[in-house]
Amino acid sequence: MLPLPPTATPHSPVTTSAHTPIPIPYHPRGAHPRPSPSSSPPDAQKRTRTMSMAEQKRAWQNANGKDPDGPGPGGAAPEGKDAGEGDGEGFDVIPGFEPMDPFLMVGFHSDVFPARNSLDQTPGFPQHPHYGFETVTVMGRGNTVTDHADSMGGSGRYGDGDVQWMCAGRGISHSEMIGLRNADTQNVGQVFQLWLNLPAKSKKCEPHTTMMWAEDIPEVRGEGGATVKHIAGPDALRPPPNSWAADAPNNVRIQRITLEPGATYTLERTAATTALNLYPFQFAESAQLRVAAAAAGDAVCSSGTGAIEQTLLSLTDGKVTVKVTDPVTLENTGSSGSVEVLLLEANPIGEPVTQQGPFVAASKDELEEVFLAYQQGKLVDKWPWGSEGPCHGSSKRFYATPASREEKGDEVIDIPSAGPPGYMPSMRIAKPHGVDAHQSRVFK
Numbered sequence: 001m002l003p004l005p006p007t008a009t010p011h012s013p014v015t016t017s018a019h020t021p022i023p024i025p026y027h028p029r030g031a032h033p034r035p036s037p038s039s040s041p042p043d044a045q046k047r048t049r050t051m052s053m054a055e056q057k058r059a060w061q062n063a064n065g066k067d068p069d070g071p072g073p074g075g076a077a078p079e080g081k082d083a084g085e086g087d088g089e090g091f092d093v094i095p096g097f098e099p100m101d102p103f104l105m106v107g108f109h110s111d112v113f114p115a116r117n118s119l120d121q122t123p124g125f126p127q128h129p130h131y132g133f134e135t136v137t138v139m140g141r142g143n144t145v146t147d148h149a150d151s152m153g154g155s156g157r158y159g160d161g162d163v164q165w166m167c168a169g170r171g172i173s174h175s176e177m178i179g180l181r182n183a184d185t186q187n188v189g190q191v192f193q194l195w196l197n198l199p200a201k202s203k204k205c206e207p208h209t210t211m212m213w214a215e216d217i218p219e220v221r222g223e224g225g226a227t228v229k230h231i232a233g234p235d236a237l238r239p240p241p242n243s244w245a246a247d248a249p250n251n252v253r254i255q256r257i258t259l260e261p262g263a264t265y266t267l268e269r270t271a272a273t274t275a276l277n278l279y280p281f282q283f284a285e286s287a288q289l290r291v292a293a294a295a296a297g298d299a300v301c302s303s304g305t306g307a308i309e310q311t312l313l314s315l316t317d318g319k320v321t322v323k324v325t326d327p328v329t330l331e332n333t334g335s336s337g338s339v340e341v342l343l344l345e346a347n348p349i350g351e352p353v354t355q356q357g358p359f360v361a362a363s364k365d366e367l368e369e370v371f372l373a374y375q376q377g378k379l380v381d382k383w384p385w386g387s388e389g390p391c392h393g394s395s396k397r398f399y400a401t402p403a404s405r406e407e408k409g410d411e412v413i414d415i416p417s418a419g420p421p422g423y424m425p426s427m428r429i430a431k432p433h434g435v436d437a438h439q440s441r442v443f444k
Contacts, residue, residue, distance in 0.1 A: 090293055090326035093311055098321040100275040101348035102244050102252075104133060104360060105195035108281055108319065111430035113144065113187040116180040116415070121422030123429055124177030126389035127151075129380050130168035131370050132203040132360040133195055134243055136254065137164045138231065138342070139214075140190030140282070143181040145397070145413060149390045150174035151381040154209055156399035157392050157413070161214030163231055167240035169198070169205035171370075171379040175389040178424060179415040188433055192281070192342060194254070196244060199349050200362040205242040211399040212237050213408045224264030226330070229256040233345075244349060255343040259332035261287070266294050268327035269345065276345040278322035278330075283315035285337025294327035389421025 097106040113123065124147075137158075139146065145159040150166075151173040158164055166174065180187040198205070217237065218230045230236040232245045233253035239245040245252035251270045259265060269276045280289050292310035312333070313320060322328075332339045354361045359374075361367035373379040392398075394414040398407045424430060 090324070091291060091328055092323040093291075093313075094321050094323065095319070096321060097279050097319045098277070098323075099195075100277055100323075100344075100346075101350065102197040102346050103194055103344055104197050104353070104355065105193070106277075106279060106321075106342075106344070107193040107195075108191075108279070109193075109430075110140070110190045110281070110433045111188070112433045113178070113180055113189060113430050115185055116183045116187070116418050119180075119418040119427075119429065121419045121427060122177050122389065122391055122417050123180075123422060123424040123427055124389055125175060125423060126177070126387075126421040127173050127175045127383055127385075128358060129171060129173045129374060130166075130358045131171045131374075131379065132168065132362075133197050134165065134167045134240065136192075136194040136196055136231075137166075137176075138192040138194070138254075138256065139163070140192070140340075142189040143187050144189035145179040145181070145415065146191070147177040147179050147391045147415075148174060148399075149385050150207075150209070151383055152207055152209075153384050153402040154400065155390070155392065156209075156211065157395055157397050158211065158213075158399075159397055159413075161217070161229075162397065163212040163217065165210040165212065165239050165243070167198070167205065167208045167210075167243055169203065169207045169242060171374070172207040173380045173383060175385075175421070177389045177391050177421055179391065179413070180418070181413065181415060189430075190282075190433075194344070195360075196252075197349055197353065197360060198242070198244060200351055202242045202244075203360075203362065203366075208240040208242065209399070210238070210240050211406070213397070215408070222265055224266065224329075224331075225260065226263045226265035227258040228265070229258075230254075231256060244346070250347045251345060252347075253343060253345040257330070257341040257343060259287075259289070259330060259339045259341070261332050261334055261336060261338075264329055264331045266327060266329045267324070267343070268294070269324065271347070273347050274345050275348060276324040276343070278324060279342040279344070280313055280320065280322070280339060281342060282340035283334075283337065284339075285334065287314070287332055287334035287337035287339045289313045289339045289341070290331040290333045291322055292329050292331070294329045387421060391415065391417045391421075393417070 097108055099106045137146065139159055139162045141160055145157050146164070148154070148156040148158070148164065156164070157179070166172070178189060212231065218235050220228050220230065220235070222228060231254040232239060233255070234248070236254075244250050251274045253270065257265055278291075283289070290310060290312050330341065352362055354364050354367045356367060356371075359367060359370045361370055370379060393416065394412055396407045396412055397409055398405060400406070
């Protein structure tokens with residue numbers, strides 16, 4: 001087991017009557033099990049609460065220059081109803097990037113790193129294990145790459161727009177080291193990491209990694225001018241074979257939507273059985289995102305007590321989740337700069353989830369078995385690399401297994417190691433950039 005980095009705090013151990021408490025291994029990308037509301041610190045509960053209708057009304061009025069004491073979106077409230085109340089439940093806006101079944105985590109990093117030559121360690125996430133779910137890593141814009149290595153003998157380098165889809169199944173260890181292109185100036189890196197659960201029947205499947213290269217991911221320009229990259233869904237490349245997304249009836253969609261000024265995109269759920277969330281994550285220059293009913297007059301923004309017709313989001317709103325139930329239209333109303341939105345949709349798995357750190361089981365007994373197997377060195381294959389976090393030096397983007405190697409593009413990226421691998425959060429070398437930078441001062 002890897003030691004915890006100096007500033008990391010282990011989670012509560014899993015204890016059974018048969019063996020001593022098992023410490024929780026450190027895990028990547030800032031992801032932690034979601035505590036129950038009763039155990040959450042007060043400030044955490046406050047940050048993740050749903051916006052009240054009064055707050056939504058004020059936001060709409062401020063964005064549209066309306067009288068704060070006026071009736072709110074859509075004009076005067078119908079007789080017998082308070083302002084903002086409606087019959088529909090088209091979408092809800094809540095603070096934070098909130099996941100939904102089957103997604104366990106929606107982790108987003110938009111960071112500024114120092115110059116590579118100023119470091120004496122290579123930032124990233126050295127060897128760490130996963131069990132019982134999938135990681136989908138979606139690289140955004142920036143001048144960083146991710147150097148991957150795993151316990152199955154796989155290795156790779158991926159960057160802007162690439163997607164790595166890794167099904168951990170029965171157990172795999174991997175490392176994710178951050179390659180900084182700029183030796184003498186700062187580096188900006190942007191990445192989503194999604195944790196997608198596996199149903200109980202698939203949790204012990206063989207690990208499998210699928211690379212989706214940026215130039216191969218299907219891209220469509222919609223009638224409203226929006227550009228949509230299809231990462232998962234009917235028009236996308238194939239995910240790993242045992243993925244929840246591999247079965248079409250599960251209606252898994254992952255899309256990356258880009259709207260230039262004036263562009264619009266209308267969307268709706270694939271089926272009444274799915275959950276659909278939107279995550280606006282990039283606001284360039286003066287970009288703003290208007291979310292509104294697809295049909296004029298629909299009441300579409302609900303928090304359980306009523307509805308408003310639209311909302312306007314910008315960079316200063318920080319991270320928010322738009323939970324969609326009825327058709328909505330997205331529009332970039334800014335005069336310059338693009339808006340980017342991640343779309344997640346799926347039928348829920350609907351099974352119990354017992355999660356601790358990087359292990360996701362279907363029951364407490366299974367979780368205890370997994371921890372014991374990891375402690376005994378039986379969960380994952382032996383680490384085949386000479387370093388806990390190998391970097392790949394001078395190389396094109398690539399993915400390799402012991403049996404094959406695929407390279408993409410013509411650019412040879414030369415990133416010398418900055419030193420021994422270090423846990424990025426513990427090194428305290430990255431600072432939030434963009435959406436992340438506004439989170440602490442928006443939702444207090």
